[in-house]
Amino acid sequence: MSLKCTVQKDDFIEGLSVLQNVTNKRGTLAILSNILIEATTNGLVLTGTDLEVGLQIFVPAEVDAIGSLTLPSKKIYEIVRESGSASLVIEETENSWVTISAGKSVYNLAGIQSEEYPAFPEYDEEGLVPLEAPVFLDLIDKVIFSIAGEQENIYSLTSVLIEKEKIDSVSYLRMISSDGHRLSIMEKDVAVDVDHLGIEDITLIPKKGIQELRKFCENRDTIDVSFSRKQLVVKDKRAVMVVRLKHGEFPHYRAIVQAVPMDNCIKINRLLFLESLKRINLFTEDVFHTIQLRIEGETMVLSSQNADIGNAKDELKVTYDGEPLTLGFNCRYFIETLQVMECEEVEAYINSENSPCLMRSALDKGFTSIIMPMQL
Structure with a gap:
């Protein structure tokens, strides 16, 4: 039986938008850029897959005739998004074509038979x-x-x-x-x-x-x-x-964590450290984002150099009583780690100039980050 239904624009666009990331991927099978639309007695079931992720969404609709077919995911999404009507009527015609009526606008769109669409995985x-x-x-x-x-x-x-x-x-x-x-x-x-x-x-x-x-x-x-x-x-x-x-x-990973001694701790204000890193990163080389950290007493000096545009240096107050350290790290790795943390003060454990840096805090319960050093 040929599919025919009436669906509200807001309901339809919500389901279609979620499926875009799954279906809009270049692949060897053309049908994977389509979504499967199944009209049932209860409404519409929309399915998208790239064979790695499969997503099925129920959309309420008034179904006049049950049936199924596949339509180009991006194009049906664009049609519904740009529609000026609060509801759309979808009706299958011959050879897997559909007519989409949205107010005074009418679209004819070519589909592919649903039998060619990959089966949705079974689950318990x-x-x-x-x-x-x-x-x-x-x-x-x-x-x-x-x-x-x-x-x-x-x-x-x-x-x-x-x-x-x-x-x-x-x-x-x-x-x-x-x-x-x-x-x-x-x-x-x-x-x-x-x-x-x-x-x-x-x-x-x-x-x-x-x-x-x-x-x-x-x-x-x-x-x-x-x-x-x-x-x-x-x-x-x-x-x-x-x-x-x-x-x-x-x-x-457990062995990597255990290999970092926890007796040489540097305590740093997280937001001040993050802001400083973002400034220093402006002068790092694009590929490796290398920065130098010089830690001595209660002072950390951050510096970076770019052969084409110049160099930068910044200074932070820290809590540290170990031996002086001169370290090289990828600045972007520190930035991304500090951005997901929530603490006011981060604890960084670094044993030597060639050892990794382990970061954690009491407020960020359950979170541990380890960043490997770079040669300066």
């Missing part, structure tokens, strides 16, 4: 566990900035490692990311028993999946979550997302 409804969405938001925000780019040869570094742990009957979720030059760790206690989550020893969520998971959690209080060996499922009453997980090795 009974395996879903309710979790607070803000927990995932906080975990993701503390680690997403240090995931390796897609050009990284070690593909596991283009993902986030997620772990579960119970300590004295308290359940924790932990996320870890690294691009090979820095390491970010964030853990939070959760109200549910993590034994019910099928998180394996090495469970890797790809960067695209993490980005879409973050968007899914926004403006939601709770979500239902399940992990299996192959996929992560998140769901609420109106949407479900399935992310294909990766498998492989991940750096032994």
Whole structure:
């Protein structure tokens, strides 16, 4: 039967806009740039996938005739966005074409038969566990900035490692990311028993999946979550997302953390340090963003040099009673770390001029950042 329905613009555009990041990706299969529209007795089900992330959204609609077909995701989104009508009528005609009527505007758009669209992954409804969405938001925000780019040869570094742990009957979720030059760790206690989550020893969520998971959690209080060996499922009453997980090795991050001695501490005002770094970064080389930190007594001197435009120097008051240190670091790594922290005073642990810098604070509970040094 040919699809025919009436849908409100605001409802439709909300669903279509969420799907854009999943479907608008250049790939080898042309149909992946389309969304699947299924008209059921209850309303519309919109589906988008890039074979790594699949997203299904329910949109209320008045359905005159049930059916399904696929339409170009970007073009249908643009049509609805620019429509001056509060509602749209979508009617399938011959050969998978549709007529879209929006007030006095009429559009004819070519689609592709729904039979060619990849099947949405199956999942077990009974395996879903309710979790607070803000927990995932906080975990993701503390680690997403240090995931390796897609050009990284070690593909596991283009993902986030997620772990579960119970300590004295308290359940924790932990996320870890690294691009090979820095390491970010964030853990939070959760109200549910993590034994019910099928998180394996090495469970890797790809960067695209993490980005879409973050968007899914926004403006939601709770979500239902399940992990299996192959996929992560998140769901609420109106949407479900399935992310294909990766498998492989991940750096032994615990050993890296334990290798940093915790007896040589520099205490720095976080916001003053961040502002100083942003000023100094104006004169770093574009590729490595190298800066020098000279720490002696209660003074830290930050400096940078660019062969083409000049140099900069800034000075900060710190709390430190160790031996003088002259250090080289990527300025951008410090900036991105300090931006996700919330404390007034950050504690930086640096043992020597060739050792990594570990940063944490009592206020940023569960968060640890390690940044590797650079040769000056």
